[in-house]
Amino acid sequence: MSILYDERVDGVLPKVDKSALLAELREQLPDMDVLHTQEDLKPYECDGLSAYTTTPMLVVLPERIEQVERLLKLCYQRNVPVVARGAGTGLSGGALPLEQGILLVMARFKHIIEVNPEGRYARVQPGVRNLAISQAAAPYDLYYAPDPSSQIACSIGGNVAENAGGVHCLKYGLTVHNLLKVEILTVEGERMTLGSDALDSPGFDLLALFTGSEGMLGIITEVTVKLLPKPQVAKVLLASFDSVEKAGRAVGEIIAAGIIPGGLEMMDNLAIRAAEDFIHAGYPVDAEAILLCELDGVEADVHDECDRVKVVLIQAGATEVRLARDEAERVKFWAGRKNAFPAVGRLSPDYYCMDGTIPRRELPGVLKGISDLSEEFGLRVANVFHAGDGNMHPLILFDANQPGELDRAETLGGKILELCVKVGGSITGEHGVGREKINQMCSQFNSDELILFHAVKAAFDPSGLLNPGKNIPTLHRCAEFGSMHVHHGKLPFPELERF
Amino acid sequence: MVVRHDADASAALLEQVNHALNSSAALRIQGGNSKAFLGRKVEGDVLDTRAHRGIVSYDPTELVITARAGTPLAELAAVLDEAGQMLTCEPAQFDGAATLGGMVASGLSGPRRPWSGAVRDLVLGTRLITGMGKHLRFGGEVMKNVAGYDLSRLLAGSFGCLGVITEVSLKVLPKPRQCLSLRLEMDAALALQKLAEWGQQPIPLSAASHDGKALHLRLEGGEGSVAAARERLGGELLESAYWAGLREQRLSFFADPRPLWRLSVPSHTGVLALPGEQLIDWGGAQRWLKSDADAVLIRQAVAAVDGHATCFTAGHCDNPFHPLAAPLLRYHRQLKTQLDPQGIFNPGRMYAEV
Numbered sequence: 001m002s003i004l005y006d007e008r009v010d011g012v013l014p015k016v017d018k019s020a021l022l023a024e025l026r027e028q029l030p031d032m033d034v035l036h037t038q039e040d041l042k043p044y045e046c047d048g049l050s051a052y053t054t055t056p057m058l059v060v061l062p063e064r065i066e067q068v069e070r071l072l073k074l075c076y077q078r079n080v081p082v083v084a085r086g087a088g089t090g091l092s093g094g095a096l097p098l099e100q101g102i103l104l105v106m107a108r109f110k111h112i113i114e115v116n117p118e119g120r121y122a123r124v125q126p127g128v129r130n131l132a133i134s135q136a137a138a139p140y141d142l143y144y145a146p147d148p149s150s151q152i153a154c155s156i157g158g159n160v161a162e163n164a165g166g167v168h169c170l171k172y173g174l175t176v177h178n179l180l181k182v183e184i185l186t187v188e189g190e191r192m193t194l195g196s197d198a199l200d201s202p203g204f205d206l207l208a209l210f211t212g213s214e215g216m217l218g219i220i221t222e223v224t225v226k227l228l229p230k231p232q233v234a235k236v237l238l239a240s241f242d243s244v245e246k247a248g249r250a251v252g253e254i255i256a257a258g259i260i261p262g263g264l265e266m267m268d269n270l271a272i273r274a275a276e277d278f279i280h281a282g283y284p285v286d287a288e289a290i291l292l293c294e295l296d297g298v299e300a301d302v303h304d305e306c307d308r309v310k311v312v313l314i315q316a317g318a319t320e321v322r323l324a325r326d327e328a329e330r331v332k333f334w335a336g337r338k339n340a341f342p343a344v345g346r347l348s349p350d351y352y353c354m355d356g357t358i359p360r361r362e363l364p365g366v367l368k369g370i371s372d373l374s375e376e377f378g379l380r381v382a383n384v385f386h387a388g389d390g391n392m393h394p395l396i397l398f399d400a401n402q403p404g405e406l407d408r409a410e411t412l413g414g415k416i417l418e419l420c421v422k423v424g425g426s427i428t429g430e431h432g433v434g435r436e437k438i439n440q441m442c443s444q445f446n447s448d449e450l451i452l453f454h455a456v457k458a459a460f461d462p463s464g465l466l467n468p469g470k471n472i473p474t475l476h477r478c479a480e481f482g483s484m485h486v487h488h489g490k491l492p493f494p495e496l497e498r499f
Numbered sequence: 500m501v502v503r504h505d506a507d508a509s510a511a512l513l514e515q516v517n518h519a520l521n522s523s524a525a526l527r528i529q530g531g532n533s534k535a536f537l538g539r540k541v542e543g544d545v546l547d548t549r550a551h552r553g554i555v556s557y558d559p560t561e562l563v564i565t566a567r568a569g570t571p572l573a574e575l576a577a578v579l580d581e582a583g584q585m586l587t588c589e590p591a592q593f594d595g596a597a598t599l600g601g602m603v604a605s606g607l608s609g610p611r612r613p614w615s616g617a618v619r620d621l622v623l624g625t626r627l628i629t630g631m632g633k634h635l636r637f638g639g640e641v642m643k644n645v646a647g648y649d650l651s652r653l654l655a656g657s658f659g660c661l662g663v664i665t666e667v668s669l670k671v672l673p674k675p676r677q678c679l680s681l682r683l684e685m686d687a688a689l690a691l692q693k694l695a696e697w698g699q700q701p702i703p704l705s706a707a708s709h710d711g712k713a714l715h716l717r718l719e720g721g722e723g724s725v726a727a728a729r730e731r732l733g734g735e736l737l738e739s740a741y742w743a744g745l746r747e748q749r750l751s752f753f754a755d756p757r758p759l760w761r762l763s764v765p766s767h768t769g770v771l772a773l774p775g776e777q778l779i780d781w782g783g784a785q786r787w788l789k790s791d792a793d794a795v796l797i798r799q800a801v802a803a804v805d806g807h808a809t810c811f812t813a814g815h816c817d818n819p820f821h822p823l824a825a826p827l828l829r830y831h832r833q834l835k836t837q838l839d840p841q842g843i844f845n846p847g848r849m850y851a852e853v
Contacts, residue, residue, distance in 0.1 A: 118695040118767040197765040197805045199784045202821035208652035212645045229701045252560035258673035300723020357641040389642035429643035448633040455837040
C-alpha cells in the first residue's frame, strides 16, 4: 500500500489556486524568496527518504521570523497546507512535500544567537546545524550531546521535530532530554514559548509533546539547547564475537556490571565486511559480530571502567578485545561504524534503512526473524545496532532499477518493524514516522490510541494544515492496511510466499 | 527477570471513570495523597489508585521497570536497590505515602535533577484511562521510541488533568560506585558563582545546595573521579542524610511557619532579593523560599529573571501555579477539551480553566 499521500484514505486536502497564492505571497511578502517553476521546485521533491518524491506547489525560503509569521497567517486564512523542512536530511519522509501545499524551508535561519557558558546553554535559530552548536561551544569546553549521524548537515529545528537520537543516547539522552526551550509559531501564526531558561516551566510539558511531533503542531523558530562539559577522555574497546547472540548477551552483562557506556554499537558480519572494505578501520572481517564500546568521562574512572568492561567481554565469550591505542585509532574504529550506511551502500545500488527498537533481550530472536525474512524475500540485510538502547538499523539491500525490488524491500522493511512491535518494541527509535512508517503505525497503535493522537493534533491544529498526512495515520488508512493483511490476495507480488 | 502481579485493579478504575463520564461527575484522582498541599482544591469523587499496585516487569539489564500507578515509591526503591539500581530523579517519598502515579502526575524531582534528569526524562511509557473511557497504552519499554506524539512525557507533571495514569515504564540506572558529600563554608553569592564555574567542568556533581550558611555538594561516580574532586574542592565531609532531608523537606529550613514557595530559575541567576529565607537546591536552578511576601511581588521578581514560582503551602494562594501567558493558556484549555471533553479529571487542580 503506497505511502504517498492518497486523498482517498488520508483525507481530502483543500484546493489551492497556485497562481492566486503566488500573487498574494508576492504582494504580502515581496522580499521573501518563493520558488514556483518546475525546475526550481525539483530539488525539494524529497528529503533523506529519496525513494519517494512529490513536487511541492510552492517552496518558500524566509530569512526573518516575521516573514514566517506573516506566511502562516496567510496560509491559515487561505486554508493552505504547510510542510516545514529543515536541512532535508530526515530519513522517514517527514518533510515530503504536498502537491497542494507550501514547503516552508527553515534552512536559512542559521544564526547562533547566544552561547552562554555560565548558564550552559546555547540559543540558536532552527536552521543551525547540529554540529555547528558543538563547534560554537567548543571554546568553553562545552558541547551539545545528541549526535545523529547526519550531524554535519542536519539542522536543530529538524532534530527537535524528529526528537533525533544518535550513538550516545543511552548515557546522554535524546533531543528531548537536551532542550530547555523552543519558540514556536502556531498554525495561526501566533508566537508561543515552550519550556524556559529554567529547568521547567508552569503548565503541561508542551516542550516534551512538541519534541518529535514532526511539524504537526507548530513551526519551530528558535531553540535553546543544554550544553554539557566535554568528557575529559573517551576510550573505545572493540570486541569480536563468533555469534551475534553472544555479543547481545555481552551488552546486558556490561550493564549488569553497573557501567553505562557513552556509546555501545553492534555490527553483524555483512556490515563489518562492508565497513572494513570501505574504511579499513581494522575490523575483524571473520567475526560474526563486533561490539564497539566507548567509555567516557573523567580519566581515572574511564581507565578503571575499561578494565572492568574488558573482563566482562572476555567472560561473555569475546574472541578478541582490543582497546584503541590512541585517539587516531579510536577515530578509526568509529569511522567504520559511522560510515556503515554508505559502506553497505557500496554493496548494492540501493539500500533501505530501518529504525525499529526492541527490548535488548529479544535481540537473538529478532535477528533470527530478520534473517528468515531476508531469505524469504530474497534480499540481503546488514545489521547495525545501537546495542545500548535497543535501536536496530537493519539495512535492506536492493536495486531500484529491478522492477518490483523497491516494493519488495518496503514490504520486507514493514515486516521487520512489525516483528519489533510484536516483541514489545517500536517501529521507530529515532528516524520518525513521517510518511515512511505511516502504515506500520497501524500495527503499533489501536484505533482508540490513534483517535487520542488525532485529538492532540486537533488541540493545536484543528484545520489540519500543518504537515497533513504525516506521523499519525487516519483510521481509514489503517482499515485498508489491516484488510490488506487479512486478505492475502491483494498484496503486491502474489508470486512470493509470505505467510 | 522479576515478574510480580500484586493486584490489577484497572478494570475497577475504568469502571469508575466510565461511571463518572456517564454522570459528568468530576473525579479527584489520588494515590497516597501525599501532595494534596500542591495545587488548587478539586471538588469531586475520589478515585483512589492504591489498589492498582505492583511491579509488572523489571529486568535490571534492560534498565527498565514497569509498575502500576498505586505502587508505593518506597517499594519500588527497595526492589531497585536490591539490584543495585535507582530512580535517578530522586523523588520525595513523603513518609512512605507517595506512589509511582503521584510521582509522575506531579513531576516533582529531587536534588539529582539537574544532572540526571527530571521525572519526565525517565518516563518511557504509560497506560492511561482517557476522557473517552478507554484504557490505552503509549510509549513502551524501550529507550528510544518516536512513534506518534510523546503523550507519556506530556503526562508527567500534568497533575491528573489529562487522564488517569495506571501504569508507568521508567528508565532506571545503576547506582554509582562511589558517593560522598561535602560541606564548604561560603555565602550564597559565592556559592552560585562557584557552581556556575564548576558546571562547565567535568566534576562528578550529583547535588548542590546552599542552606544559607554553607554550600553542600554531593559527588557520585567512580572511585577515581570522586577522590580527585574531593581533593580539589576541599571542605569537610558531610552526612549524606542531608540530601534525604532536603528531598523530603525535613530540613529545619522547612519548619519555618511562613508559606513555602518553589522558585524555578536559570541556574546561573544570582542571589534573589526577596523578603524571607531562601534555600538553594539544584545547583542554583531551584530556590526554596519561606516568605510572607505577596504572591504578585514574588512572581514579578522571579519572572524578571525568566523563572516561575509555585506556592507549596496549601490554601495560601488562589493560583499556586505560576500564571500562563495568554496563548499558552488557550492551548492548555484546547488540549484539556480534546483529551478530557467532559472535564472530569481533576478539574481546576492546576488552573481554574483547565
